Amino acid sequence: MIELKNLTYAYRRGLVAIDNVTADVPSGIHLLLGENGAGKTTLLRLIAGLLIPTEGCCMIDGTTMTRREPSTLKRVFMMPDTMEIPTKSIREFAKIHSKFYPRYSQEAFEENLREFELNGSETFNHLSLGLRHKTLLAYIIALGVDVLLLDEPANGLDINSKKALRHILARCISPEQTVIISTHTVSDLRELYDGVLVLSRSKLILAKPTWEISERISCVATPIPPYGSLFMEQGAGLFHSIIVNKSGEPSDLNYGLLYSALMSDSRTKILEIINGQTQNIG
């Protein structure tokens, strides 16, 4: 469990990148959304203990990350959007680096490489951006850390590799692990998300399990605008709308539509419904 308490970070005076964020992030795979510059990477770096909060704190299972204790740091790994390794190949890197991670699985690493159609002995620096990215993902996901933070993991991956990444995450991530995936391409891993975090202009505006959101709102695509639509977009001859979910059953979430709605004038109304503050609208 990640606990964020009044977490604030300013790169310099006047530029608050994370503003008073308080939330509990339980185990599971969470989608982190936000506009460019919203503070997503900064938040991940604070959780990883790579930045020291200006105010507030981030705790992992009750231990603050600010102290940067080795016992806590080895339970967390953040994969940034680009990363260098000091060895020739990922296999050589894994031999040295994995020693610090008690739950690292060589078997999972081998299986991940197979799934990405890599052998791991390639000269890392000679690989294309997408191949380098896949090589790192194959290794990092096998680390078995309690908290795994992925910044745009599908960046540069071709269509089949995105499918492979989905399989790898579904196979490797255990229910006890917490994974936060920051991405602008919401559809790639949509079946995997247990929770959604949305940052906007350095503030956390939403942090909820997907089942709770989908019990309160429904995302529908219809040939004519539905009655009581809270937010609507047109595309491919259909009206894509968010309506109140009155069925009591969880619905399929369209994360792209939800994000657009939260960035629009409908934000307050939709957040009130998701947070259970408004009844019987529409």
Ligand SMILES: Nc1ncnc2c1ncn2[C@@H]1O[C@H](COP(=O)(O)OP(=O)(O)OP(=O)(O)O)[C@@H](O)[C@H]1O
């Ligand atoms: N090293 C830095 N020094 C100064 N300001 C920074 C630094 N890194 C980020 N910022 C600023 O902090 C804010 C949040 O940046 P951050 O990279 O966390 O956003 P983001 O949501 O990850 O954006 P993107 O989606 O574009 O990757 C932005 O205004 C950015 O310009």
